[in-house]
Amino acid sequence: MQIEHFDAIVVGAGQAGPAIAARCAKEGLRTAVIERGHFGGTCVNVGCVPTKTLVASARAIQLARRGEEFGFSSGGVQVEMARVKARKDAIVRQSREGVEGWMRGLPQAEVIVGDARFVAPATLAVAGRQLTAPRIFLNVGGRSVRPDLPGIDRVPTLDNVSVMALDEVPEHLVIVGGSYIGLEFAQMMRRFGADVTVVERAARLLPREDADVSDGIRSILEREGVRFAMASECLSLAPDGDRIAVGAACADGPPRIVGSHVLLAVGRRPNTDGLGLEHAGIRTDERGYVVVDDQCQTSAPGVWAVGDCNGRGAFTHTAWNDHEIVVANLFDHDPRRISDRIPCYALFIDPALGRIGITETEARASGRDILCARMPMLRVGRAREAGETQGFMKVLVDAQSKLILGAAILGLNGDEVVHSLLDVMAARQPYTVISRAVHIHPTVSELLPTLLQQLRPLT
Numbered sequence: 001m002q003i004e005h006f007d008a009i010v011v012g013a014g015q016a017g018p019a020i021a022a023r024c025a026k027e028g029l030r031t032a033v034i035e036r037g038h039f040g041g042t043c044v045n046v047g048c049v050p051t052k053t054l055v056a057s058a059r060a061i062q063l064a065r066r067g068e069e070f071g072f073s074s075g076g077v078q079v080e081m082a083r084v085k086a087r088k089d090a091i092v093r094q095s096r097e098g099v100e101g102w103m104r105g106l107p108q109a110e111v112i113v114g115d116a117r118f119v120a121p122a123t124l125a126v127a128g129r130q131l132t133a134p135r136i137f138l139n140v141g142g143r144s145v146r147p148d149l150p151g152i153d154r155v156p157t158l159d160n161v162s163v164m165a166l167d168e169v170p171e172h173l174v175i176v177g178g179s180y181i182g183l184e185f186a187q188m189m190r191r192f193g194a195d196v197t198v199v200e201r202a203a204r205l206l207p208r209e210d211a212d213v214s215d216g217i218r219s220i221l222e223r224e225g226v227r228f229a230m231a232s233e234c235l236s237l238a239p240d241g242d243r244i245a246v247g248a249a250c251a252d253g254p255p256r257i258v259g260s261h262v263l264l265a266v267g268r269r270p271n272t273d274g275l276g277l278e279h280a281g282i283r284t285d286e287r288g289y290v291v292v293d294d295q296c297q298t299s300a301p302g303v304w305a306v307g308d309c310n311g312r313g314a315f316t317h318t319a320w321n322d323h324e325i326v327v328a329n330l331f332d333h334d335p336r337r338i339s340d341r342i343p344c345y346a347l348f349i350d351p352a353l354g355r356i357g358i359t360e361t362e363a364r365a366s367g368r369d370i371l372c373a374r375m376p377m378l379r380v381g382r383a384r385e386a387g388e389t390q391g392f393m394k395v396l397v398d399a400q401s402k403l404i405l406g407a408a409i410l411g412l413n414g415d416e417v418v419h420s421l422l423d424v425m426a427a428r429q430p431y432t433v434i435s436r437a438v439h440i441h442p443t444v445s446e447l448l449p450t451l452l453q454q455l456r457p458l459t
Helices: 015-025 039-044 050-067 081-104 180-192 212-224 316-332 360-365 381-386 414-426 448-454
Strands: 003-005 010-012 032-033 107-111 118-122 123-126 129-132 136-138 143-144 170-174 195-199 226-228 238-239 243-247 256-259 261-264 268-270 303-305 342-346 351-356 370-376 392-398 404-410
Touching: 010 015, 010 180, 015 032, 015 081, 015 107, 015 136, 015 316, 039 050, 039 081, 039 316, 050 081, 050 180, 081 107, 081 143, 081 351, 170 180, 170 243, 180 195, 180 342, 180 414, 195 360, 212 226, 212 351, 212 392, 212 404, 243 261, 342 414, 351 414, 360 392, 360 404, 370 448, 392 448, 414 448
Parallel strands: 003 129, 010 032, 010 136, 032 107, 136 303, 170 195, 170 261, 195 226
Antiparallel strands: 118 123, 123 129, 143 268, 238 243, 243 256, 342 351, 351 404, 370 392, 392 404
16 A cells, blocks of 8 residues: 655644644644544543533523512423433534634645554555554544443443533433542533532542542532442442442442432543554553653654643643643744643633642642631622532642642632632742732622732741
């Protein structure tokens, strides 16, 4: 078979891949864009776009139920899950078609649909063709883990993809896994009208978060009727008539939680199996993630791995930053690095958690002198006016340098407000840049100066 030569090959059209392809095309490089499924990757198809669309529907439904609190009567709220799903599908379709149209319209680029696999160094087989290029970019994403639980093959289960295909509200959804994905679906489905039980192996939710953050999140969800079974060390699944029984603990005979549906939300794995990486000299770690350096380069010359598959970030924003790092180094003579970025992410329950930098636990372990301030959202006028007083703000500062080390904002607009602190961290400016600033009233952000003015030594 004749090998076709390109200047660049992009495998996977998720978040980073299309932007890299566009930059390669702009540089005049003949580029192949390979995608085996839907354009847009996890975020557009089964991640951020559909889940946040569903979260928005769930929030609207919840606010309608609270009509009396705001001075109006909304009558009985009837959730039509098929219509909720149709709205989500339409928004996903628009986003997906936008990405595909962008790729197919690129000059110097050819879109190839199919499964790509390395057959030799710098050589890929796809759709009956063999391609080679001096620059190959892997943006193959990841998928949900299917855990090895006793009885898992005896019952139907849902994952983060199939749960969004439901056009009826589950009667009782049991979610195995009390982390970020599981908790977003827990609140969402509860607001749609399902009974929801979250089963978690750990003693508390989100164990990488500080205990006050974990407890605050649990309190928010419990107020809405989500139930929790924590420290569930001996998980199992079994049929129970037309329902599913989840064994949730190892005590004197594990209690059984019987639900109509079970959602597995216990982690993600990279889509690197089947790529033939061993034929290209590309190293992976014990979990299957492609090993990369600080600029996303793999162990094979001329091959980069970006996005979820490199294990250096599990978010759309880190994938996009991977793209920025790659093109900055390749085309702009700008030596940007993965290690330059500040950890930041959100949990999109309602109200949301915005998290940046290190936790209080990590700050204590660092041995540095730490200043800390904490304020309940009840102190925020805008939150009281909106009837959204759950949660709190917390910030950590290095006592010597006055630099912000980390923050958690659990509350109204927490996922947006936290960027004020993140930008000051990125600029490596002292916290006084914010604490002395004048913010607009009435906003949630206006409490950040007040919060920072209350910094005290962490004891």
